[in-house]
Every structure is written in C-alpha cells, then in structure tokens.
Amino acid sequence: MMLKNYNFPKKDARLYMSFMYVTFASLLVGGLMGLLQTLSRSGEFQLPFGINYYTILTVHGVILGLVLTTFFIVGFQFALMGKTVGLSDKQRKWAWIAFWTMLVGTIMAAVTILIGEANVLYTFYAPLRAHPAFYIGLALVIVGSWIAVFTNFRQLYVWKKANPGQKSPLLAFMVVINMAMWFIASLGVAISVLVLFIPWSLGYAATINVLLSRTLFWYFGHPLVYFWLLPAYMAWYAIIPKIIGGKLFSDSLARMAFILLLLFSIPVGFHHQLTEPGIDPTWKFIQVVLTFMVVIPSLMTAFSIFATFETTGRRLGHKGLFGWFKNLPWGDVRFFAPFVGMVAFIPGGAGGIVNASHQMNSLIHNTIWVTGHFHLTIATTVILTYFGIAYWLVPHLTGRRLTPRLNKLGIIQTIIWTVGMTIMSTSMHIQGLLGGPRRSDFSNYAGGEQVQTWISYQLAQAVGGTILFIGILLMIYIFIQLAFFAPKGVQEFPIAEEEVDAEPTPKILENWYLWIGITIALILFAYTIPMIDIIKHSPPGSLPFDWPIGRS
Template identity: 50%
Template sequence: MQTSVSQNKLVSGFTDKANKALGISKQDALISKSYLAVAFIALLLGGLLGLLQGLNRAGLLELPAWLNYYQVLTAHGILLVVVLSAFFTIGYFYAGLSHTLGGLLPKVRKIAWIGFWTKIVGFVLVVIPILMNEASVMYTFYPPMKAHPMFYFGLALIVVGVWFLAAGAFINVANWRKNHKGEHLPILAFFATGVFVLLVGATAFVAVEVLFMIIPWSLGWVDTINVMVARTLFWAFGHTAVNIWYLTAVSAWYVVIPKVIGGTRFNDYLTRVVVIALVIMNITGGFHHQIIDPGISLPIKFMHVFMSLAIGFPSLMTAYAMFRVFERTGRRKGAKGALGWIKKLPWGDVRFLSPFIAMAAFAPAGAGGIVQSTNQLDQVVHNTMWIVGHFHLTLGMSVVMTFFGVSYWLVPYISNRVLTPKMNKLGVIQTIIWTIGMVIMAFSMHTAGLFGAPRRTSYTTYGDFSASLGWDPYMAAVGVGATLLLVAVIIQVYAVFNMMFFAPKGTTEFPIAEVEADEAKTPYMTERWGVWVVVMLIVIAMAYVLPLTDMIVNAPPGSPPFKTW
C-alpha cells in the first residue's frame, strides 16, 4: 500500500525544489506584502486608539470634546477585529497558496488586486464617517443606532472584496486539483479552503443585514427595522469572523510550528477532520452571543448551547494534537521523564515562543468562552468588562500572537530577506512585553467585570458611587496593560517594516512540516468540499430557521433610527 507520506513527499519534494530555486514570485510576494503592510498599519493605529481608551477607562485621560470615546471605540474595533485580522489572514493564506500550489494563476493575481482595492475603497468609506463622528456605532453597528449611510456602503464593499479573494482562492485550488488528480490538497491550502468557505458563508449573513435591512432604513426608504433579526444576522457573521481568525492561527499551529521545533505534524487525517468540523459547525455558534437577548425562547437558547459547545470539541482535539507533537518532538531529541520534553522546545525562537504563548492563552480563553455560553453564568457577566477581557485573550493573545510569530518568518520570506538573530531577540522582547501587558489587562478586565463594571461605556464614577469606585484599581491596571501593549505594538510594527525593507537579503524557508513516516493514508472523503459545504448549509438552515421565523412573524413594531452620541 502506498502511504500518503510517499505521495506527499513526492509532491512536496518537487514544489520544495521549485520554490527553493525560485522562491516566491515577485508578483505573488507583492500581493502578500501589500496585505501585511495594511494589516500592521492598522495594528499601529488600532493600538494607539486602544491606549487612549485604556487611559480613559483608567480615569487618567479625558478625551477632548472633538474626540468622542465611542468614536475611538468604533475605530479601535474595526481596525483590529476587521482590518488587521482580515488583511493578515488573506496575506498569509495567499502566500501559502502560492507556496504550496506552485504559484498563483495570473487571473487569480488580478482578482486578488481587484479585491484588495475594493476593500481599501470600502475601508475609506467606513473611516470617513467615523472620523466625522457620524458613525460612532461600534464595530457591531447594532440597529437601532444609525450611522451615516456611507459607513454601510463601505461595509458592503469590504464584503464584496472578501468575495473576490475567496473566488480567487477557489479558482487556484480547483486548478491545482485538476492538475493533481486524486491527490490530497496540500495541508495549508486545505486550511485556506476552509477559511475562505467560512468567509463567504459568514459574510453572506452580514451582506443580507446591510444590503436589505440597514441601507434602506438608513437612507430613509423604510421607517423601521427589525432589531432582533439584524442582531441575529450580525452574529452569524461576527462570531464566524472571529473563528476564522482563530482557524487561521490554528493552521499555523498544525502546519508551521511542528517544523519550527524540528518535528513532524500531527496525524493528517485528524487535522483535516478538525478543519471540516470547524467549517460545518461554526456559523451556527453565532447564536450564543445573543444568549441573554430578550425575545428568544429558552428551549432555543438551550439547544444553541449545544451548537456552541460543539465547536469546543475540535478545539480540544487541537489542544491534544499540539501537546502530542511537542512531546513527540521533545522525546526524539532525547528528553527524559514525564515533562523533560518541555526543555527541548526552542524557547529563544520568537517563531515558536509567540505562538506557544498564544496556544497557552487559549486554555483560559476557551474556558471563559464555555462560561459565557452558559445562560445563567452569562447573565452575570454579559454586559460587563469580563467579555472585553475574554476577547482580548482570544483575539489579542491566541490569534494575534500567532500572527506575530508568523510574521517573523513570513515577512522575510516574501521579501527575500532573513530574520537576523538580533531581530529574533527583539521579537522575543516584544513577545514578553505583549504577554505581560495583555495578562495584566485581560485579568483586570475579567475581575472588574465580575464586580459589575460595564463594558462599552466611557469613564465615569457614577457620582462617586461606592461600588463603582471599587472597580478603579482594576481599571487603572487596564491602563497600565494598554501602555505596555502599545510599546509592544510599536516594536512589532518596526520589526515588520524592517524585515520587509531593510533586513539583510537572503532566502527564508516557508516552514511546512511533513507527516509521520508510518502514517496511514488519509481517506479521500476529506477532499469532497462540495459535500461538506452542503452539510454546512443544512446545519445552518436547521439552526437559524426556527429563531428567524419567530423573530420575523412575531416581530414587535420595528424601530426608527437613533443617534445616541
């Protein structure tokens, strides 16, 4: 029996040789470079705004009259949750597709550029009303708060841009499969396919919300809007978006990290099953963001708890897989005893250290997520700083620190430069500062939330009310954390642009780990994306038909627009 390994090795051997000889083509590199450059500029701006918020909530900084707290909050959310994550994900996966599929097709490159500029125009349209204080609706833009219509047109263009990128990725993958009949898609391209399927599925919901509900309402063509339906459509998107960034990070954990530590990847079949499971079950999980929304009956909420917790299962598989790979690699390097392998991990290598801390952070972050999916527990923390702490752990550590770790080889790779030991050291320092800052900030946010400090509010002592004064020490710590984080942001952005334009020339490897030598062949069913997409659609239909029909048929009178700021 021919194992998948020999096949994979043949294929990867060939592409490896081609890529070693040629590296990434200049045109493909330019696409990824542009995306990463936008991503890290967004990080700098978003980080700066984060510091303003942190200092405001710490009671140290009163924002001037021309700069509204909610304006800052909106921009911070959009720059970091949407721009940084989306642009990084696309830049990373397009580099990955180019590397593993033997280069992007010329028409795919064209599509990628059209998508890029559509997104940029969209972002400009989004940013203008935010700067004019006409769209301080936060990144969730819940109706009945109404922003300037231009804000929503911008959002629609961003979605169109994403669809271009997804189409490009699918065309490249289909072309590769035509030329490699019966072979399994290279693992990184497999992750990319899952990510782009989810991006299309998720943005379809927000497109319906924006195009058919919010835009007619914001232009005054209709008087009222169904708030519950809008929120539900938003979270089908919002939850999935966040999970897409997480799946992007997970792809690096499975594929890249084993190579960086000098090992092999976890079982190929199970890896692909994790991707498929995450794709099928993800969008339905969005409902748990509404677990304490009124107007949804308890049995529905109860059933959706299962759908949300179901996503935890592939995450637990991932946790097991990672530590299995670490242990196996450590033992092969001669580690002894139960925990000896820990010493064999390359702690001084930023490409490992940063993603490792990201993974470790996912333990408390995931546990917090399970807490919030539980109705009764969520009632205590839902509208408090606890939630803010939670998503700074998941996004600000698990996702973003993986992205940072990736940047230390991806940026040199696409720029034909190298990661110098000095830059590696700077990266380690940056990782440590970011970790300390985020731990302080997230811990204080969680604690202040448990004591009742609300989220999405500017600084206030509620007339020096005693209970709210008790939050102050924690909120001061948030300010300290935010300051450290901005220092780390500046170092990270400096590192990225230095590696992109100034680091010494040379070749950097795109680290993709091989499978174990004696691994059984992965069944071909993992490659049947058409079937998985239909299963995903059926699961989504089953999950959303029930609440949406109820919200539409039994809707209260809709809401007129409000400007609350």
C-alpha cells in the same frame, strides 16, 4: 504534492506584502486608539481636542477586530495557496481586485468613523445609526473578501484538475475550509447591511428590525471568531512542527478538526443573544449545545500539537518525562510567540465556556468580562500567532532574514505583550464579575463606591494598555526592519512534512459536497424556525416588504 523549493516571484510577493502593510498600519492606528481608550477610562487623562470616547472605541474595534484580521488572513492565505498550489496570472489579477475593493471599503468606513458620523462600535447594533458610507464601506470589504474566497477556491480546483487522484495539500485544504466558513457566515452580515442598514441609513426605510439585524449579525459574529482563529490553527498544525524540527503528527486528524470547526462554528449565534427577548429559549438552548461541540476539535488540536512537541523531542534524543518540553526552541520567536498564544487559549477557552452557558452568561453578559475574554482569545492567542507568522513570512517575501538581533527583539516584544495583556485582561475579568459594564466611560462620573471600585480596575487596565502600546511600537519597528532594512538573505517558508509511515488520509475528508451539505443542514435546522418567528412577529414597517415607497 507541494511545490517544493518554490520561491515567490516579485509580483506575487508584492501582492502578499500589500496585505501585510495594511495589517501593520492598522495595528498602529488601532493600538493608539486602544491606549487612548484605557487612559480615558482611568479617570487620569482627558481626551484631547474634544475627541469623543465612542469614536476611539469604534475605531479600535473596527480597525483591529475587522480590518487588521481580515487583511492579514487574506494575505497570509494567499501566500499559503501560492506556496502549495500556485497562483496564475489571472488569479493574481483577481487577488489585486480583492485587495483594492477591501481597501476602498476600509477607507470609506474609517473616514465616517473619524469624522464622528459612525460611533456605532464594531458590532454596529441598531438602533445606533451611522452614515450610509459606513455601511457601504463594510459591504465593499465583504465583497472584496468574497473575491478572495472564490479566487482561493479556483486555485485549489485548478490544482486538483492538474493532479487527479492526489489529496490536496493540507494548508490549501485548511484555507478553503476557512474561506467556505467565511463566505457562508458573511452572507448574514451582508444581508443585514444591504437589506436593512443601508436603506434605513439613506432614509428609504423609516424603521429597522432590531432583533432581525442583531440575529443576522451574530449568525456572522461567532464564526468571525473562528475566521480569526483558524489561520492560527494552520500555523500550529502545519508550520510550528517544521520550526521545531518535527513532522506533521496526523494529516487526517488536522483535516477532521477543521471540518468539525466548519460544522459547529456557524449555527451557534444565539449564545450571544441569550438575554434578548423574541427568541424562543428552546432554540437558544439548542444553539448552546451546538456551541459546546467546538470543544471536540479544540481538544483534538491541543492533543495533536503537544503530541508533535513530545514525539519531536524524543526523536531528537531528549530524555525524561519533560525533557522534550525543556528543550523546545524557546529562543526562536517563530515558536515562542505562537506558543504563548496557545497557552493563553486555555483561560480564554474557559472564559468562552462561561460566555456560552445559559446561567453563567446572565452574570457576565454585557459586562467588561466579555471584553477581557476577547483580549485573551483574539488579542493574545490569535495576534501573537499572527506575529509569530510575520517573523518569517515578511522576510521571506522581502528577500531578507530574521537576524539574531530582531529575533531577540521579538522575544522581548512577546514578553511585553504578555505582561501588558495579563494585567489588562485580568482586571477586565474581575471588574466584569463586579458588574462593570463594557463600552462605558466613568472617568467623569463621581458616582458611588461601586463606580469608584470599577474605576480602580480601569486604572489597572490603563497600566496594561500602556505596556501593550509599547509592545505595539516594538512590533511596528520589527516589521519595518524585516520589510525594508534587515540584511538580504533567504528566510525559510516552514511547512511541515507528513510522517513517512503515516496512515493514508480517507478520501471522504475531501468530499466537499458532503461537508458543505451538512453545514447548510445544521444552519437550516438551527435558524429556520427562529427566523420565521422573528419575521412573523416583527413590528410594522421594520421589514423590506413593509417599506414605504420613496424617502421617509
């Protein structure tokens, strides 16, 4: 059972807030880089001080796509575990070790990017090569996150031993699912960084296996998207119902959806490599099919959320076909921001179907359409939900409260963000359909009619990016107020309770050996033969056992 009426001790709140401080500092830095990027691409602005376009592009991707998300997720999930299953002194110590390891790695990677030694973008594709400190920093971030993974595992294990026969709290179950997925997936990028990139960057290997490194990255890269998304799902399933005055629609359905997302999020990386040679088309097709399996838990989630909305509204007495919808708490930013994120996931999911489709992918592959898709799914669906969480989590941790004024500013911030992102993402999608490449700056290129058309859309992106940066500044202001200046008080940590007459949750849903075993089996099925083929046909000198002894 959940630890009810449990207020965090200051030493726990300080730990969780440390992750939030890094998160919102990353938002400011990464957002500024995004603004400079869109202004540069518009052709109406020159980067000052000789700043390299690809430097700011790399900072933007790494800081927002990797640093902000990872720190927020780990901090938020520690708070969820502390609230539902508790945090011991020893576990807190390991959580701090995780934080500092991740922070040191982040600083190492950031410094190499800022001094121009790692303009390799957040995907760091070979044969682009960065300073060794960049890869070592990435390795430390991964190691730090693994410490958090096993700390969360330990928290649930200790709780289960103290509460034999009871089902685990839903949010703790969800955290462990997400961390299990993260650990299994990040093994790929860890192997790539430690075995391929670091020796190559240090000069111990003369070459690097490009296809193998990209395959290992995308083994990690697609579940990374779900690592970002699942904390938003946690809020949608188990927190939003409490905010709107309702109850959890179905504990069993929520657990099953998370299990399916674990099963089908990892063995699908080839759908990011559909245009690459060296991978048998049969295996690409198999992984495309597995990719589409995630539609099932996504539809389950949509059904559960809107069923919660309707049943809550009707229980509160709202009449008519859509009376429940009209009377949702639109003036509560804790609900409004995540709801806008939910809506954005509809076109975002449709774009994802295009990205993963064998034939349609050939039209938009490596165009700025893909960037627009990311900005709909991650930068709108995920980030707005994170903001919605922060509006109650930060004051809960700091002993303050979300005042009506800050709530209103949050509503304004959400609208600003939505307008800016709609303009920017829409223009990216259209430019992508016209063949506009991603990651390219045409501001100094006096090309033909097609390039001039691309630049006109990039001007629209600059307008949207400027509006978005205003939204970022407003969010930073709200965060500072909630962390340091809002009135002292009590802010609820909203966790929905299950319906009193709910059906018992089947015990098989907590059979970790079964679900982890199936996940590993799917991964082995999807990757074993293709990886053998990649290694078998690798060029000489591109694999660790081909490396010459000593520096080349």
